[in-house]
Amino acid sequence: MSLVIVGSVAFDTIETPLVRKEKIIGGSCTFCALAASYFTRPGIVAVVGEDFPPETIAFLKKRRIDLRGLKIVPGGKTFHWQGRYGEDPNHRTTIRTDLNVFQDFRPEIPAAYKKADILFLANIDPDLQENIFLQVEKPKLTAMDTIGLWIESKPEALLRVLRKIDLFFANDEEVRMITGERNLIKAGQRLLSIGPSVLVLKKGEHGALVFSRDALFGIVAYPAETVVDPTGAGDTFAGGFLGYLDQVGRITPREIRRAVVYGSVMASFIIEDFGIERFKTLKPRDVQARYEVFKKLATF
Numbered sequence: 001m002s003l004v005i006v007g008s009v010a011f012d013t014i015e016t017p018l019v020r021k022e023k024i025i026g027g028s029c030t031f032c033a034l035a036a037s038y039f040t041r042p043g044i045v046a047v048v049g050e051d052f053p054p055e056t057i058a059f060l061k062k063r064r065i066d067l068r069g070l071k072i073v074p075g076g077k078t079f080h081w082q083g084r085y086g087e088d089p090n091h092r093t094t095i096r097t098d099l100n101v102f103q104d105f106r107p108e109i110p111a112a113y114k115k116a117d118i119l120f121l122a123n124i125d126p127d128l129q130e131n132i133f134l135q136v137e138k139p140k141l142t143a144m145d146t147i148g149l150w151i152e153s154k155p156e157a158l159l160r161v162l163r164k165i166d167l168f169f170a171n172d173e174e175v176r177m178i179t180g181e182r183n184l185i186k187a188g189q190r191l192l193s194i195g196p197s198v199l200v201l202k203k204g205e206h207g208a209l210v211f212s213r214d215a216l217f218g219i220v221a222y223p224a225e226t227v228v229d230p231t232g233a234g235d236t237f238a239g240g241f242l243g244y245l246d247q248v249g250r251i252t253p254r255e256i257r258r259a260v261v262y263g264s265v266m267a268s269f270i271i272e273d274f275g276i277e278r279f280k281t282l283k284p285r286d287v288q289a290r291y292e293v294f295k296k297l298a299t300f
Contacts, residue, residue, distance in 0.1 A: 007122025035239025240266030
């Protein structure tokens with residue numbers, strides 16, 4: 001099988017109560033692809049400026065990430081996001097967003113990607129997400145993510161995309177915003193009626209829930225004692241989830257449950273350091289060892 005991820009590659013400036021990190025590597029495409037690379041060889045579609053570090057591009061290649069869809073704009077500046085976390089790492093405030101080359105980003109799917117088995121549309125403008133469907137052949141699985149900005153500013157476009165996809169990643173707030181339901185079970189069921197056949201509800205430190213037409217599955221989160229930087233955890237979750245499905249080549253209820261566990265495993269690692277730093281030391285054996293820990297947590 002094959003996995004293609006469309007999203008952002010960016011610089012992040014992160015502020016926490018203890019430290020500030022300037023222009024570290026981030027972006028939905030980056031986190032998702034790196035997590036997926038522990039299971040498969042993903043391809044990405046994104047844009048960066050000429051200021052993007054060559055050593056990071058080399059690292060992405062080292063992790064077996066296909067960069068044929070990464071456009072480097074000569075003289076351009078890479079998308080930059082700045083955010084601040086308080087004592088509660090579940091809540092963050094956006095301080096600044098500089099779109100730079102991302103402002104004119106119009107995803108172009110390389111010919112080698114058009115027959116992808118799994119397509120992931122990360123949290124970009126839903127009009128751009130919708131256009132991507134015109135550029136690819138029918139994938140076996142289409143998945144998407146979004147953010148509150150698009151839910152509020154482009155609700156009609158977002159709903160059009162939701163009607164076309166198979167799987168939707170979202171958190172509590174996003175599901176409530178889309179459906180208008182406060183109860184998460186009702187909200188999840190209502191969202192499924194819009195279009196997706198599977199909803200993966202990310203609940204951060206409380207784990208995840210998977211809604212389908214005839215089943216509900218839940219998993220606890222890894223009991224992390226210290227959260228250094230939660231930025232990118234959701235995209236890392238999606239990368240582990242989709243990367244595993246691409247590896248096994250089967251999209252069944254059983255494999256989707258295992259994919260949720262692998263997504264949670266990958267997300268539990270990325271929060272241990274800033275940006276993508278944890279990926280630089282993370283080994284496949286570490287991933288499998290923590291997967292076994294998750295199995296014990298869920299066995300009774």
